[in-house]
Amino acid sequence: MPSGGVQRVLGVGGGAAGCETLMSVLTQLRKQRPDIDWQGHLLTAANALLPEAGRLPRWLTRRALSQAGITIHVEQRGEALVEGGVTTQDGTRIEADIVLWATGAIGHSWLASTELPLDKHHFIQVENTLEVTGQPTIFAAGDCAALTPALPNAGVYAVRMGPHLADNLRRACHGEPLLPWQPPERVLALIGTGDGRAIASRGGFGVSGRWVWQWKKRIDARFIARFNPPFEG
Ligand SMILES: Cc1cc2nc3c(=O)[nH]c(=O)nc-3n(C[C@H](O)[C@H](O)[C@H](O)COP(=O)(O)OP(=O)(O)OC[C@H]3O[C@@H](n4cnc5c(N)ncnc54)[C@H](O)[C@@H]3O)c2cc1C
The missing domain is CATH 3.50.50.60 (FAD/NAD(P)-binding domain)
Structure with a gap:
């Protein structure tokens, strides 16, 4: 890729995965190719980011995206991946060089x-x-x-x-009666913002900082370590 050009990175989907992935990918691209102007855009069908989160975590996420120079396009549903970008449901064409599609999981x-x-x-x-x-x-x-x-x-x-x-x-x-599973009322979500920080969101509560990213890494490492057999050198 020649030096000095502009590259548009478009994330489709304003949930936690879409926001986290776009911020992380942009950070890495900017770090690896600082000679290119990496522009970030996020498209979301809803009228707000993280529709299931409280107001404070939503605001923190919007702030992190804006600090990363990402332009947010709300109420725009990505319809199809086409050459040179994405078309939306109302027929608008949004130009992009790289597209990250994270619009929620669906069954196989x-x-x-x-x-x-x-x-x-x-x-x-x-x-x-x-x-x-x-x-x-x-x-x-x-x-x-x-x-x-x-x-x-x-x-x-x-x-x-x-x-x-x-x-x-x-x-x-054993032919015994089955027990109902009770999901927890609120769960903790930790969303990396790509800049060495993360946002913690639980119900209406939200907080962000470097310590949140360190906390997320510790939780993930501890979880993965449970499945790794001990190293026998
Ligand atoms: C970018 C991103 C970030 C996320 N961050 C978080 C987070 O911070 N916290 C959180 O709680 N959740 C997070 N999630 C959601 C979380 O990853 C999923 O909810 C979770 O992985 C679901 O677990 P699962 O075991 O049901 O399915 P999966 O983790 O998807 O595992 C399914 C497995 O089955 C395998 N498989 C599929 N078909 C077959 C087949 N026919 N035969 C054999 N194997 C098969 C797949 O290869 C895969 O290994 C995130 C998701 C994304 C995309």
């Missing part, structure tokens, strides 16, 4: 060819016991499971479903 397409009951996002409908609705002895957990009321797709829910799933599988094998 093969699920549609099964008898499993699916919700509108193609996730498997389950009871609060994690047993598939109308299909006793089949269970689903994590992002692929759709509970009523619906929960956001987040690892914090997925990991908490795991032990409960194991317990109910054991109960099903």
Whole structure:
């Protein structure tokens, strides 16, 4: 890529993954190629960022995006990836050299060819016991499971479903009654802003800083370490 040019990076999706990914990618690109003018744009179908978060975390995220020089386009639904950019639902064409598409998870397409009951996002409908609705002895957990009321797709829910799933599988094998899973009322989200800081969001509470990024790294490292066998040198 020749020096001195302009490159437009467009993120589609104003949820936590879309905001975090765009800020992190822009930081890295600017660090690696400071001779290029990297411009950031974020497109979101909703009228606000992080629609499921409280006002303070939403404001902190908007501030972090603006500090990263990212222009936010609200109420613009990305429709298709086309040569040189993205078209929106109203037919507008937004130019981009790099596109990051993060508009929320959907279920795997093969699920549609099964008898499993699916919700509108193609996730498997389950009871609060994690047993598939109308299909006793089949269970689903994590992002692929759709509970009523619906929960956001987040690892914090997925990991908490795991032990409960194991317990109910054991109960099903022994013919014992299944236990309902109770999701936590509020969960903590830690969103990296690419500049060595992160935003913590829990319900209406929000805070940002370098210590939040260090906290996020510690939590993630501790979680991953549980699955790594000890090193035998
Ligand atoms: C950029 C980004 C940032 C995120 N940050 C956070 C965060 O900070 N906190 C948080 O709580 N959540 C976060 N999430 C959401 C979180 O990653 C998911 O909710 C979580 O990973 C769901 O876990 P899961 O086990 O259900 O599915 P996954 O983690 O998607 O795991 C599914 C696994 O199944 C494998 N697989 C798929 N099909 C098959 C097949 N047919 N056969 C065998 N294997 C198969 C896949 O390869 C994958 O390894 C983030 C998501 C994104 C995209």
